[in-house]
Amino acid sequence: MNVDLFDFTLPPERIALRPAAPRDSARMLVVRGDTLADRIVSDLPGELRAGDLLVFNDTRVIPAQLEGMRGAARVGATLHKREGPRRWRAFVRNAKRVRDGDTIDFGAGVSAVASDRGADGSIALDFAGDEPVELLLERAGRMPLPPYIAAKRPTDARDADDYQTMFARRAGAVAAPTAALHFTPALLDALAMAGVGHVTLTLHVGAGTFLPVKADDTDDHVMHAEWGRIDRATADRLNATRAAGGRVISVGTTSLRLIESAADADGIVHPFEGDTAIFITPGYRFRGIDGLVTNFHLPRSTLFMLVSALMGLDRMQAAYAHAIEHGYRFYSYGDASLLLP
Structure with missing residues (x-):
């Protein structure tokens, strides 16, 4: 499909720079078939049914943004996928100043050797020393806010909490x-009182989620792989929910993509562990999910393509036009939508 079909104009002031407080006071646009309803997130228990199951991603964001020096050259690195105990693949700013075998000093006693430049421009970084890389990142790294927020304000202490679920x-x-x-503990309690359960799975979200689609046609876009895991108990719970007539509602496109990677042609979800690079566009037949809670996404992005596949492109263009007209806040710290085809 032509990528231009997924374009829309978003006024810059619609981009949220801070989350709603409290968290469940964010607005929520409910798209149910052809109808639109303006709600808030704390209304969610009344929008679902007893027996439904929400699926959350329990991944934790690491301080993956690094600033360092290669000799006299300043370079920045955003880690995006672990490749070994001490090796991470990273997108590097000023990468033309970095050659295979160069050491980048990130300060605080943290350094890494660069190698293996990929076709996408990424570079492998092998971190020196014996300390776990997680400890090194706690010392030298900072929270990797999305570029559309980081371009407008610096990361600060609030983000360490705001940007974790x-x-x-x-x-x-x-x-x-x-x-x-x-989501908040109080909202989870209200959902449980309404008969709505929840489970977790793990998908380690990569920086590739923010990469623009540069191809003119969706067939020519290559997704970055991300690692995920669904254990047997979770897979069994997903299958049992649907068998009993309940709906599986993914909270976020990450949990949706992992479930769809693990589901077979009959809609049975199997235990899964490994990489997924699933790319969902209109025409895709969903196998393992029945609905989605998600934020509002970038124009021309793979995530807007995904929600258009679930609900229909015309319907999502109309929903986004409604959200823009009625002042909804967009992107990572923005408002939510509940999509029920």
């Missing part, structure tokens, strides 16, 4: 599964 347990993401940022 309440489910964050397993370190490894370089971007938050932002739909879950809206």
Whole structure:
């Protein structure tokens, strides 16, 4: 499909620079078939049914943004995928100043050797020393806010909490599964009272989620792989929910993409562990999910293509036009939508 079909104009003032407080006070646009309804996230229990199951991503964002020196040259690195105990693949700013075998000093006693430049321009970084890389990043790294926020303000102490979900347990993401940022313990309690359950899985979100689609046709776009895991107990719960007539509602496109990677042609979700580079565009037949809670996405992005595949392109263009006209806040710290085809 032509990527231009997924374009729309977003006024810059619609980009949220801070999350709503409290988290579940964010607005929520409910798209149910052809109808639109303006709600807030705390209304979610009344929009779902007893027996439904919400699926959250329990990945934890690491301080994956690094600034360093290669000799006299300043370079920046954004880690995006772990390749070994001490090796991470990274997108590097000023990468033309970095050659294979060069050491980059990130300060605070943290350094890495660069090698293996990829076709996408990324570089492998092998971190020196014996300390776990996670400890090195805690010393030298900072929270990797999305570029559309980082371009408008610096990362600060608030982001260390704001950019983690309440489910964050397993370190490894370089971007938050932002739909879950809206959830609070009180909201989970209200959902449980309404008969709505929840489970978690793990997908370590990579920086590739923010890369623009540069191809003119979706067939020519290459997705970056991300590592994920669904254990047997979670897979069994997903399958049992649907068998009993309940709906599986993904909270975020990350949990949706992992479920769809693990589901077979009959809609049965199997345990999964490994990389997924699934790319969902209109025409895709969904196998393992029945609905989605998600934020509002970038124009021409793979995520806007995904929601258009779920709900229909014309319907999502209309929903986004409604959101823009009625002052919804967009992107990672923005408002939510509940999509029920």
